[in-house]
Amino acid sequence: MSRTLSGKAAIAGIGATEFSKASGRSELQLSVEATQAALSDCGLAVCDVDGLVTFTMDTSSEIALARELGVPELRFFSRINYGGGAACATVQQAAMAVATGVADVVVAYRGFNERSGNRFGQYSAGVAQQVNTNGLDNAWTYPFGLGTPAATVAMQARRYMHTYGATSADFGAVAVADRRHAASNPNAFFYDKPITIEDHQASKMIVEPLHLLDCCQESDGGQAFVIVSAERARDLPQPPAYVTAAAQGSGPDQFVMTSYYRDDIGIPEMGVVGRELWRQSGLTPDDMPMAVLYDHFTPYVLMQLEELGFCGRGEAPGFVADGAIEVGGRLPLNTHGGQLGEAYIHGMNGIAEAVRQVRGTSVNPVSLDDRPHVLVTAGTGVPTSGLILGREA
Template identity: 85%
Template sequence: MSRSLAGKAAIAGIGATEFSKASGRSELQLAVEAVRSAVEDAGLTMADVDGLTTFTMDANSEIAVARELGIGELRFFSRINYGGGAACATVQQAAMAVATGVADVVVCYRAFNERSGDRFGQVSVAANAQVNTNGLDNAWSYPMGLGTPAATVAMQARRYMHEYGATSEDFGRVAVADRRHAATNPNAFFHGRPITLEDHQASRMIVDPLHLLDCCQESDGAQAIVVVSAERARDLPQKPAYVTAAAQGSGRDQFVMTSYYRDDIGIPEMGVVGRELWRQSGLRPDDMPMAILYDHFTPYVLMQLEELGFCGRGEAPAFIADGAIEIGGRLPLNTHGGQLGEAYIHGMNGIAEGVRQVRGTSVNQVEAASSSHVLVTAGTGVPTSGLILSA
């Protein structure tokens, strides 16, 4: 009996709400709309759904979503910790459930009013008031002024610049690429609004060395993803995006966004995920014609390229030069515009873009992706996860 997950599950449906700054409706309504859209996209009905999975941070309980949609009995439900690091792990959980027969149709969802409601980018007591040890950990850093995600990332960004000679302009090239891709994506909040490197450098400083355009958006919206067995997916209307590999990872001496006390102040947890994805799939970085890399802050995109093996330590600034991560470059990234350009839906919209690339329906299609593989990662600076999706 094979212990590999490869090829046993597939994403058969994707659905989302519009992405905005003021949705005008509850987070539960957003979740219901996205799940309904994804199930319809898969050619299924609510009677087929018997599993739901989401983030521990999602306010919408599985039973509430099921009630509102008329879903009957649930045979499987799960929640993943660590904020954006949960994104790809929701699909991993769903894939394991359908591959083992625990459930037949599992929908992964994430919905929030993160601009009109609880804004992640502002100082809040929520992070250090959590009723778990994550709150205890944060209580050490919040009184010192590290009260926002940008503040915690700025520490690592400055260290990366010190160690490897990276510059703010190197970070800016990630933002320029994302916004260029968003400009041609009608569903992106920044559709029609590309930026230049000069725009990036002129944007106001948020936490030195991070400019405004180094930081992802605050968005209202929801995204849902339907996972079924590979066999069932082949009989459904959409071209399947097969789950070739799925991994989670946490590094040594791991904290949530403040892992400053280990020898490697980078993001070694993404190295754990990368090594596991390559081991499970038998593939290598050179086999990826493109990637969707979690981009809540631009420096972490550079660090991910290194941890995942696309280039050596400290080599990412040179790797991304000259448009290498834009359409037509050697490794296009975040063809939907990413969280900097499309929307910040905790990485779930990035998974949906990976599916569109495999289907061949992206507005910024990378031709080779529809006949090969796409790498997708989840949040960095935290325990995280990743996927390889294949045609």
């Protein structure tokens, strides 16, 4: 048996709640609904589930979700740390479990009231005073007033602009593309609300150099996936989205959102993810007809393109220009509208879009006939993860 995860597992089912600003239900209920929808999507029953995976940040434990669903026994449960960096790694955990026979049917889930409840975009004293090394790390930023995600990213963005001559309008190309894609997605909060680069430039400054339209939404919602072995997936109703590659990455002198003490700062942890995705899959950036790149803040989309090898260092501003990352362009990104346009479900809704593209059911379809794979990434600025999903095992 070869020592590879590639092609051993597949996402067989996807399910989500509506994406809103006030769900009116508990976070646990959102995860229950998303999981029920994902099971229904692939024709499996609650009693088939024997594994659950989520984010360390999720407020609903695996056992709480199992209780509500009526799952009798769990053989596998796991959580991934580091905020949105966990997204693709939940699928990796599930894929490893089903590939090794540790579990047969694993659900990866995330549900939160991130707008009507605990808003991540705010300055949080609770985050600063966690009783662990993350809290101790935050002693070097929060007491001075550096504590919101936008501020921590703006520090990286300013340096990127200084080093490579990038402009705010270069970042804005990401927002324009996302909102164009959201405009034709009825499930997107910003359905039918495209923006122009002038709108981006005129939006208010949040943390200079970031405008409001460089920042993703805050959203309520739930998203879940059912992961099974490749063999089993072929017997289920939906076309399998095979896990062609799955990787996590942490870089040198890594911190959470504040990896500021490296010579070049940046996001080399995504380079770790990229190299591993290409190694596992045997594919290259040229083999990707599109990608879903985590977009909580626009500058990190440019930096990801460079770390993943779609272009050279400092070349992303040219790469994203002239509609290149919109449908019809050279590398369409975030065809669901991304987290700026559809919803901020901590990267999990981006994985769902990659699955829909593999199935051919996206509202903004990109042809996968010649190149049957999609790359999707998780949160940036933190230890992170990525997936390549494919039509073929």
